[in-house]
Amino acid sequence: MAKLNGVKLQDCQDRPLPEMSGNVMTLPRTDKPLVPASSLDHERVLFPTPIAIGELDVRVGVLALQGDFPEHVQALKRLGAEASEVRLPRDLEGIQALIIPGGESTTIGKLAVSYGLIEPLKEFAAKHPVWGTCAGAIFLSKDARRAQPLLGLMDIDVQRNAFGRQVDSFEVDLDVPALAGPDDGRPPPFHAVFIRAPLIERVGPGVEVVGRLPDGRIVAARQGRWLATSFHPELTGDDRFHRYFLSLAAGPKRVRST
Numbered sequence: 001m002a003k004l005n006g007v008k009l010q011d012c013q014d015r016p017l018p019e020m021s022g023n024v025m026t027l028p029r030t031d032k033p034l035v036p037a038s039s040l041d042h043e044r045v046l047f048p049t050p051i052a053i054g055e056l057d058v059r060v061g062v063l064a065l066q067g068d069f070p071e072h073v074q075a076l077k078r079l080g081a082e083a084s085e086v087r088l089p090r091d092l093e094g095i096q097a098l099i100i101p102g103g104e105s106t107t108i109g110k111l112a113v114s115y116g117l118i119e120p121l122k123e124f125a126a127k128h129p130v131w132g133t134c135a136g137a138i139f140l141s142k143d144a145r146r147a148q149p150l151l152g153l154m155d156i157d158v159q160r161n162a163f164g165r166q167v168d169s170f171e172v173d174l175d176v177p178a179l180a181g182p183d184d185g186r187p188p189p190f191h192a193v194f195i196r197a198p199l200i201e202r203v204g205p206g207v208e209v210v211g212r213l214p215d216g217r218i219v220a221a222r223q224g225r226w227l228a229t230s231f232h233p234e235l236t237g238d239d240r241f242h243r244y245f246l247s248l249a250a251g252p253k254r255v256r257s258t
């Protein structure tokens with residue numbers, strides 16, 4: 001069992017881990033989510049957020065340059081949302097929200113430059129919700145302490161690969177009050193999977209901290225309708241973060257209590 005500042009972390013030895021080839025990370029292709037749905041309390045965990053997904057007319061794009069975009073598409077489809085892959089500027093037409101997946105932020109950034117996506121992505125984000133997971137969160141940040149292409153949208157600074165080799169990949173339960181519906185009280189913890197993850201080292205004044213490690217360090221943040229998570233909700237089978245993001249995309253009018 002790995003420890004991080006005294007906090008026990010479940011290691012990922014029995015999980016399929018990402019493969020590295022050069023600086024490109026490919027996440028395991030598996031039908032099984034990292035946290036089997038059977039280990040979750042379905043009634044409480046999977047359906048607490050009061051949003052009638054089937055009623056949303058939100059089409060969500062997933063940036064599909066590199067990384068684990070298929071897992072996000074699957075999670076969105078599980079929720080009954082429409083999802084499409086974004087590779088070129090024209091793919092941003094007709095979507096109302098965008099997810100930037102985990103993978104390798106340098107590769108995603110370089111490919112985004114090659115495909116002429118940087119300015120179109122910034123223009124899209126000025127009007128729509130965007131969520132970055134892990135490498136996607138790095139790509140959204142203002143500063144990643146290295147020269148690499150960034151969207152620079154969220155007023156956060158991140159430290160890449162912040163957990164070092166010893167705890168490259170780990171899982172830990174997080175308290176995320178934002179996942180509660182209006183009448184839910186305290187939601188069950190969110191089992192978060194970290195893979196060579198960044199830390200959110202600084203948040204600007206307009207940024208709300210959404211999740212912290214048990215030792216207080218920041219791993220999820222929201223600025224208006226932009227969301228950054230250091231971990232990978234798309235790999236767990238617990239779709240509450242996707243629901244939360246969809247509720248940002250839907251706006252208050254379209255979210256109704258079930």
Ligand code: GLN
Nearest residue numbers: 102103104105134135196
């Ligand atoms: N370490 C990767 C990076 O810095 C992110 C890893 C991930 O997305 N799981 O881009």
